[in-house]
Amino acid sequence: MGRYVIRRLLQMIPVFIGTTLLIFLMVYALPGDPVRGLFGDKGASPEVLQNLRHEYGLDKPILVQYFDYMKGIVLHFDFGNQIASGRPVTEILGDAFPVTLRLAGLAFAIEAALGIILGLVSGMRAGKTADTLILILTLLLISVPVFVLGLILQTVVTNAGGAPSVSDDTDIGQMLMPAIVLASASLAYVARLTRTSVAENMRSDFMRTAIAKGLPRRRVVGVHLMRNSLIPVVTFLGTDLGALMGGAIVTERIFNIKGVGGTIADAITRREGTTLVGLVTILVLVYLVTSLIVDLLYAVLDPRIRYA
Amino acid sequence: MRGAKSAKWVAIAAVVALSATACGGGGDDGDTKAAIDPDGTFSVEVGEPQNPLQPANTMESNGSIVIKSLFSGLVDYDSTGKISMVNADSVDTKDNKTFTVKLKAGWKFHDGTPVTSESYIKAWNWAANPDNKQTNSFWFSDIKGYDEVSGGKATEMSGLKAVDDTTFTIELSKALPYFVYKLGYEVFDPLPESFYKDPKAAGEKPVGNGPYKFVSWDHKKQIVVERNDDYQGPNKAKNGGVVFKNYAQLETAYQDLKSGNLDVMRQVAPRDLPVYKQDLGDRAVDQSYSAIQTVAVAFYTKQWKDIDPKVLQGLSMAIDRDTITKTVLQGTREPATGWVAKGVLGYTDNAAGDVTKYDPAKAKALIKEGGGVPGNKISIQYNADGGHKEWVEAVCGSITNATGVQCSGDSKADFQADTNARDAKQVKSLYRSGWVLDYPFISNFIRDLFGTKSDGNQGGFSNPEIDKLISQADSAASLEESEKLYQEIEKKLPEYMPSIPLWYYKVNAGYSEKVSGVKYAQDGDPILTGVQVKK
Numbered sequence: 001m002g003r004y005v006i007r008r009l010l011q012m013i014p015v016f017i018g019t020t021l022l023i024f025l026m027v028y029a030l031p032g033d034p035v036r037g038l039f040g041d042k043g044a045s046p047e048v049l050q051n052l053r054h055e056y057g058l059d060k061p062i063l064v065q066y067f068d069y070m071k072g073i074v075l076h077f078d079f080g081n082q083i084a085s086g087r088p089v090t091e092i093l094g095d096a097f098p099v100t101l102r103l104a105g106l107a108f109a110i111e112a113a114l115g116i117i118l119g120l121v122s123g124m125r126a127g128k129t130a131d132t133l134i135l136i137l138t139l140l141l142i143s144v145p146v147f148v149l150g151l152i153l154q155t156v157v158t159n160a161g162g163a164p165s166v167s168d169d170t171d172i173g174q175m176l177m178p179a180i181v182l183a184s185a186s187l188a189y190v191a192r193l194t195r196t197s198v199a200e201n202m203r204s205d206f207m208r209t210a211i212a213k214g215l216p217r218r219r220v221v222g223v224h225l226m227r228n229s230l231i232p233v234v235t236f237l238g239t240d241l242g243a244l245m246g247g248a249i250v251t252e253r254i255f256n257i258k259g260v261g262g263t264i265a266d267a268i269t270r271r272e273g274t275t276l277v278g279l280v281t282i283l284v285l286v287y288l289v290t291s292l293i294v295d296l297l298y299a300v301l302d303p304r305i306r307y308a
Numbered sequence: 309m310r311g312a313k314s315a316k317w318v319a320i321a322a323v324v325a326l327s328a329t330a331c332g333g334g335g336d337d338g339d340t341k342a343a344i345d346p347d348g349t350f351s352v353e354v355g356e357p358q359n360p361l362q363p364a365n366t367m368e369s370n371g372s373i374v375i376k377s378l379f380s381g382l383v384d385y386d387s388t389g390k391i392s393m394v395n396a397d398s399v400d401t402k403d404n405k406t407f408t409v410k411l412k413a414g415w416k417f418h419d420g421t422p423v424t425s426e427s428y429i430k431a432w433n434w435a436a437n438p439d440n441k442q443t444n445s446f447w448f449s450d451i452k453g454y455d456e457v458s459g460g461k462a463t464e465m466s467g468l469k470a471v472d473d474t475t476f477t478i479e480l481s482k483a484l485p486y487f488v489y490k491l492g493y494e495v496f497d498p499l500p501e502s503f504y505k506d507p508k509a510a511g512e513k514p515v516g517n518g519p520y521k522f523v524s525w526d527h528k529k530q531i532v533v534e535r536n537d538d539y540q541g542p543n544k545a546k547n548g549g550v551v552f553k554n555y556a557q558l559e560t561a562y563q564d565l566k567s568g569n570l571d572v573m574r575q576v577a578p579r580d581l582p583v584y585k586q587d588l589g590d591r592a593v594d595q596s597y598s599a600i601q602t603v604a605v606a607f608y609t610k611q612w613k614d615i616d617p618k619v620l621q622g623l624s625m626a627i628d629r630d631t632i633t634k635t636v637l638q639g640t641r642e643p644a645t646g647w648v649a650k651g652v653l654g655y656t657d658n659a660a661g662d663v664t665k666y667d668p669a670k671a672k673a674l675i676k677e678g679g680g681v682p683g684n685k686i687s688i689q690y691n692a693d694g695g696h697k698e699w700v701e702a703v704c705g706s707i708t709n710a711t712g713v714q715c716s717g718d719s720k721a722d723f724q725a726d727t728n729a730r731d732a733k734q735v736k737s738l739y740r741s742g743w744v745l746d747y748p749f750i751s752n753f754i755r756d757l758f759g760t761k762s763d764g765n766q767g768g769f770s771n772p773e774i775d776k777l778i779s780q781a782d783s784a785a786s787l788e789e790s791e792k793l794y795q796e797i798e799k800k801l802p803e804y805m806p807s808i809p810l811w812y813y814k815v816n817a818g819y820s821e822k823v824s825g826v827k828y829a830q831d832g833d834p835i836l837t838g839v840q841v842k843k
Contacts, residue, residue: 032724036731038358038443039367045445047438047458055441084358086508087527095527154563164563165555253557256564258528262556269693269722270358 001299004307005292012288017070019284020277024066027273034058034083034271056083056274069274079278084270089278092263097282099169100259103252104244106172106179111187112237118187119194119233120226126199134195138188150181150254165256178255182248186240193236197229204228227301234301238294242287246280347548348841349534350571350823352834353561354552356528360511363497364435364442369833372494373574374552377533377836378418378516379497380541382409382428383488387830389653389748391488394541395423395498395517397474399491404483404785411474415540417500418521425476427517429468431499437463440507446763447495450487452479483783485790489653489747519545519837528554545837546825571820571841572834578695581638581816588818596642597832598651598748599813603688603703604741605806608733608768611682618678620805623686624663626671626710627703633811636702641811647753647801649743649812651830654750654791656798663802664809668710675711687718689739691726696740703810730766741766741807744831750794755782758806769806 035052053059057068072078079089122134141149157177158164166174201207202225210224249261260279267276299305357371363379366372382396393399397410415423434440436448436457448454452467467479480487490496498517503510514522519541520533534549553570555561558577564570566587576584585592605612605620629643642650646659662670675681688704690696697717704715718736720726729735743764746752755778756762760770774797781793817834819826825840 030725031720031728032722033728036727037724045438045449045458047460048441048443048445051438051441086360086511092527151559154560158563158567161567163569164567165560165569167569254560256555256557256560258554258556269724271724 001296001307005296008292008295015288016281016284020070020281021066023277023280024069024273025062027268027271027276028062030268030271032271034273037270038084052083056081065273069277073278073281079281080274082275083272089275092275093278093282096258096260096263096279099257100245100248100252100261102169102172103175103179103182103248103257103259104241106175107183107186107244107248108237108241110179111183111190111240114183115187115190116194116230116233118191120198120221122191123195123198123229124202124221126195126202131195134191138191141184141188144184146181146185147250147254149184150178150251153177153181154254169257175257178251178257181254182244182251186236186244189236189240190233193233194229197232198225201225201229230301231298234294234297238290238297239287241290242283245286246283343843344546344824344840345548345843346546347535348822348843349549349551350547350820350839350841351530351551351553351569352572352836353555353558353565353570353574354531355556356554357531359443360508361514361522361525362435362442362507362511363431363499364444364447364495365511366494367443369574373833373836374531374533375494375497375514375516376518376833377520377550378514378518378522379494380516380518380539380543381494381497382411382491384492384543385489385748387651389651389655389830391492392542394543396491399488401487404485404487405480407478407480407487408471409476409478412540413474415517416538417498417517418515418536419500419502421500421502422473423498423517424473425470426473427498427500428496429464429470429476430504432468432496433457433464434499434504434507435495436465444495447490447493450480450484450490452481454481485782485784485787486747486749486751489749492747519543520550523549530554543837547837547839547841550836565818565820568820568822571823572826572839573817573819574815574833576816576818578638581640584816584818591819591821593815593817593819593826593828594639595828596650596812596814597828598649598745598830599743599832600644600647600649600753601641601740601742601810601813602644602647602807603738603810604767605738605769605808606733606735606767607770609735609737611686611737615682616678617803617805618674619681620678620808621663621802622671622674622676622678622711623681623707623713624671624805624808625665625667625674626707626713627808627810628666628706628710629664629811630666632699632702632706636698637811640814640816642814644809644811647757647798647807647809648750649745649753652745652748652750652753654794654798656795659795659798660802660809661799663805666706666710672711675713681713684712685714685716685737687716687737689718689720689726689729689735689737691721691723691740692719693722700740733768735767738808739767742813744813748830750791750798751778751781754778754794754797754801758801767807769804771804771806774800774804774806 035049057065072080081088082092118134122131125131154164168174206224210220245260248259249265252259252261264279299307354373355370357374358368359365359371361371361374363375366375380394383391384394385391395411395415397412399407399409401407417423432448435442436445436454438458451465453465456462457465470476500515502515519536519539521536523532523534525531531552535545559579561570561573562576562580565573633641633643645664648655688700690700700717707713707715720729757764758769758774759778760775777797781790784790784793815828815832823839823841825838827835827838829835
């Protein structure tokens with residue numbers, strides 16, 4: 001197990017370098033120059049342009065820029081400065097990540113808890129009314145785009161006298177509405193995944209044996225059924241956490257939450273490679289770590305799986 | 309206009325926002341029925357300022373509205389384009405080349421230090437120095453000695469001299485009758501001595517001399533300013549302070565406005581345009597401001613290189629501006645009748661004559677007379693992220709229907725890509741080009757766009773006759789004279805067609821029930837100091 005973890009950690013290094021380099025090159029390939037962009041429509045003082053380019057190292061070849069940048073991150077945990085505002089990227093990350101973490105965490109909790117419960121109920125009563133109702137509900141959640149759901153919920157809440165946007169992102173009460181919107185589609189997937197695998201395991205031999213042994217129902221469902229059914233669900237939840245963090249742009253915009261999604265979108269439109277790579281680096285790390293945790297969880301859930 | 313508020317075009321392009329000119333006082337003719345709380349605060353929708361809050365570094369709308377509230381310059385202008393004195397007691401000149409500025413006595417920065425001649429001279433020299441990387445440094449190029457400073461040979465412009473604590477002189481490299489108009493731009497604001505110790509920190513926590521004092525900046529959330537009780541200027545705030553609330557999306561801001569969480573908006577999103585007048589009643593704002601949209605011509609291309617202006621006249625007359633502004637643009641624009649926007653000193657009605665009138669038969673005849681459009685095919689470049697697609701298609705449809713010339717939109721992914729193609733002179737045929745005023749004088753819409761060497765001239769229009777007339781107008785003896793000469797140039801533009809004027813912009817905005825006296829200045833921004841908060 002220990003060796004397996006170390007091997008996986010070492011594998012992260014090439015993945016990390018590959019993704020960051022790829023993103024760096026992609027931003028570089030986009031037409032448009034971040035320094036020129038500061039000046040909008042018109043020409044600027046050439047001396048100022050040159051000084052700004054020099055300050056951000058943009059006058060060097062792209063690979064040198066990348067190398068310098070990575071050196072800064074690895075050696076000094078220095079992500080560089082944002083081009084327009086001149087603020088350190090770490091400060092911008094520090095502003096955006098806690099917000100996103102709260103939003104994604106809340107959404108994740110909702111999706112995991114509700115999704116698994118709905119899936120379990122539905123799977124154990126496959127073919128009955130409750131199952132059909134849950135299937136219809138999840139189908140609805142999957143088919144309605146996030147922004148439609150967000151705007152509808154926003155309008156409903158506003159008409160009921162609530163606030164349409166989030167003014168204090170440390171207030172869980174205010175974050176609840178966006179978190180529900182963000183969680184909705186994933187929740188439906190989790191419920192459906194759980195349902196399928198529960199329904200399948202209900203008919204399995206070990207379930208019959210467990211019931212025949214006269215085990216209490218709590219133990220049959222809680223240990224024998226759940227543990228065996230959760231592997232696909234955990235896989236999905238693991239990758240979804242990363243998606244919730246980076247891909248909440250739409251939800252963030254609708255409810256005016258200043259998280260990672262919007263910051264990434266801004267960085268792309270302004271061609272700020274450094275800010276973008278800084279943000280994405282952390283997202284990549286989140287993905288890598290969650291996928292490792294998911295793999296380790298397999299062994300916990302199913303003792304038949306072993307890592308050498 | 310040099311670099312200027314041009315980045316505003318990003319903002320308009322993204323239908324995001326506009327900036328503030330805190331033009332003196334204004335606007336207590338609103339409803340006075342409700343009791344007013346002179347210390348009440350209100351909120352305004354903005355985005356995150358792109359740059360640190362340094363006056364010469366703020367060329368986009370989100371930062372400049374904040375700068376305008378914190379700093380007061382020498383002069384300002386009213387809605388008719390007339391100059392009014394703010395921090396200056398007088399700005400006099402005999403030859404339009406050397407200007408003597410007398411400051412009002414007793415002005416103080418928010419940190420208690422006095423505003424002196426040195427506060428201005430040092431600030432301008434600092435901002436003009438390329439080492440300090442101020443995006444608006446170009447604005448000082450009229451002043452004598454700028455070239456030495458920008459070339460790194462000097463650190464002080466020789467044209468600026470302090471006479472005493474409250475008097476200084478500005479010498480220009482050549483006479484410019486309307487230089488005073490440029491002084492109204494926030495680039496020319498003074499800076500306190502404390503600024504130079506740590507300009508970066510000062511950009512995070514600016515100390516100004518304006519009607520409001522800086523309180524806090526919670527990045528990407530809000531900026532708070534409070535009334536400066538010691539303010540000496542004519543535009544003293546009628547409210548206790550302002551909260552600049554950051555919104556990523558105008559639709560959200562509009563929802564907040566309706567439910568009372570936000571007080572003043574600068575622009576309503578296209579989605580809400582059809583209903584905002586109904587929703588807000590007399591709190592809906594619909595007025596013109598000094599900005600124009602045009603279709604500019606890439607004169608460096610093979611197609612337009614040696615074109616007969618008659619062809620461009622024909623294309624212009626093939627555009628049904630009335631119908632397009634009413635339908636596709638939902639009444640948010642007003643058909644243009646010239647190249648100079650309304651609210652600018654020197655604006656004349658119908659300056660372009662027949663050229664902007666829709667007349668398909670004549671359009672066809674003119675194009676034929678001019679030898680036809682080379683290739684019989686044109687395209688209009690635009691940025692896809694700015695909501696331009698619909699009207700570009702409508703304009704194209706109008707041209708094709710009227711003249712049979714094939715026309716298509718040439719979409720660039722975003723404003724950055726669009727600007728990039730323009731800078732690199734890679735525009736294939738025609739391109740969308742907008743302009744918001746920098747200073748309300750006619751030259752801003754003519755010299756800065758159509759002069760051969762102007763920064764705003766990206767299409768490569770060059771005409772010795774126009775250049776000659778511009779330099780004549782620039783060296784006129786008086787402002788009135790210069791205005792008259794510029795008006796004559798505008799009257800002549802139809803003969804050359806440097807661009808095809810489309811329409812003037814309008815402010816479509818609104819405010820909440822909590823505030824009154826909300827007026828919008830010519831650059832489309834709410835006048836913050838005049839807003840009154842109800843009890």
